[in-house]
Amino acid sequence: MSRRRRVEDLVEEYLERIRPADPAAMRAAEERQAALTKPAGSLGVLEELSVRVAGMTGTCPPAVPAPAVVTVFAADHGVHAQNVSPWPQEVTAAMLANFAAGGAAVNAFAKNNGVDVRVVDVGVATPVDQLDIVHANVRPGTRDLSQTEALTEDEVRAAVAVGFELAESLVRDGYRCLLTGDMGIANTTASAALIATFTGATAAVVTGRGTGIDDATLAHKTAIVEAALVRHAVPPTEPLKALQAYGGLEHAALAGYILGAAANQVPVILDGVIAGAAALVAQALHPAAVDYCVAGHRSAEPGHAVALKTLGLQPLVDLDLRLGEGTGAVLAYPILSCAVRALAEMATFEDAGISS
Numbered sequence: 001m002s003r004r005r006r007v008e009d010l011v012e013e014y015l016e017r018i019r020p021a022d023p024a025a026m027r028a029a030e031e032r033q034a035a036l037t038k039p040a041g042s043l044g045v046l047e048e049l050s051v052r053v054a055g056m057t058g059t060c061p062p063a064v065p066a067p068a069v070v071t072v073f074a075a076d077h078g079v080h081a082q083n084v085s086p087w088p089q090e091v092t093a094a095m096l097a098n099f100a101a102g103g104a105a106v107n108a109f110a111k112n113n114g115v116d117v118r119v120v121d122v123g124v125a126t127p128v129d130q131l132d133i134v135h136a137n138v139r140p141g142t143r144d145l146s147q148t149e150a151l152t153e154d155e156v157r158a159a160v161a162v163g164f165e166l167a168e169s170l171v172r173d174g175y176r177c178l179l180t181g182d183m184g185i186a187n188t189t190a191s192a193a194l195i196a197t198f199t200g201a202t203a204a205v206v207t208g209r210g211t212g213i214d215d216a217t218l219a220h221k222t223a224i225v226e227a228a229l230v231r232h233a234v235p236p237t238e239p240l241k242a243l244q245a246y247g248g249l250e251h252a253a254l255a256g257y258i259l260g261a262a263a264n265q266v267p268v269i270l271d272g273v274i275a276g277a278a279a280l281v282a283q284a285l286h287p288a289a290v291d292y293c294v295a296g297h298r299s300a301e302p303g304h305a306v307a308l309k310t311l312g313l314q315p316l317v318d319l320d321l322r323l324g325e326g327t328g329a330v331l332a333y334p335i336l337s338c339a340v341r342a343l344a345e346m347a348t349f350e351d352a353g354i355s356s
Ligand SMILES: Cc1cc2ncn([C@H]3O[C@H](COP(=O)(O)O)[C@@H](O)[C@H]3O)c2cc1C
Pocket: 084, 085, 086, 087, 091, 095, 182, 183, 184, 185, 186, 187, 188, 189, 209, 210, 211, 212, 323, 324, 325
């Protein structure tokens, strides 16, 4: 069997393993929530969240989703050549060294919240061979989406496989909550194109300032996204083709990682706009993948709110973050674990001898 055939089969195999959240476990969790020692509904969104986790894991009450790990998928983007980001491409590799040394914002948040950090090179343009990270480089950055297709079909499928297989191995290692992270200079441009594809929103609505660009650069970046949408014209029913057209390798790996969490019935906390774009790809591949997604936060990048609406997810935190790396997901993790711990460990009125 050719390698190409094998990679094609893999994505189909992944999708076959995904089941919608378990309705019986969700009903049991709703009933248990109603019996706990608090006024009904008083834990607000946390109650719904705990019910969703019961549905994901198929158990009531579910175990607290721990330990947790944030995986930072890193890759570069050919569209960087169009001056859509103020930062040099080499910053992607430099930040990988920073993650490996524990010096980035995501490392600080992760240390605070008891979350482990994994870093994966799925397509960084600058060599990072010497770093103590997962080396799974599919190609050294995408091609320029404004000139040609960013990736070949084989490259897309290989990157999806990196994410799926990593999620599987993390679950095998005992992790019970997977968090998304990303690093890739210019990746808010590819994110905007993906989000426009799956939501039908215009380039003007979903394109944002990324790391911080001025008005003139924003207008130029928006025009690049708009022209790319016309050039490639991928319908929302063709998620793998959308990854081929726009990239990035980290988006493809993140989509695979989300599918991997879903196939293993483990919650996945999404970070910001890059994760939102990848989750739209996962949703288009298998709608039930979203049953396993928790929106960690809402990024200040405008496309993110648009993506969350199509995903049907309510963000847990809204603090004007616009960093990526997984920071918003890590920040939200204790909220998710509190929600599940309350469902699992609170006394019922009957246990406590309180008449309700
Ligand atoms: C020092 C630094 C650290 C970062 N950590 C995450 N990003 C974030 O910014 C990039 C996307 O923004 P744009 O599309 O405007 O280039 C991504 O690498 C993302 O993870 C960073 C960016 C920089 C410069």
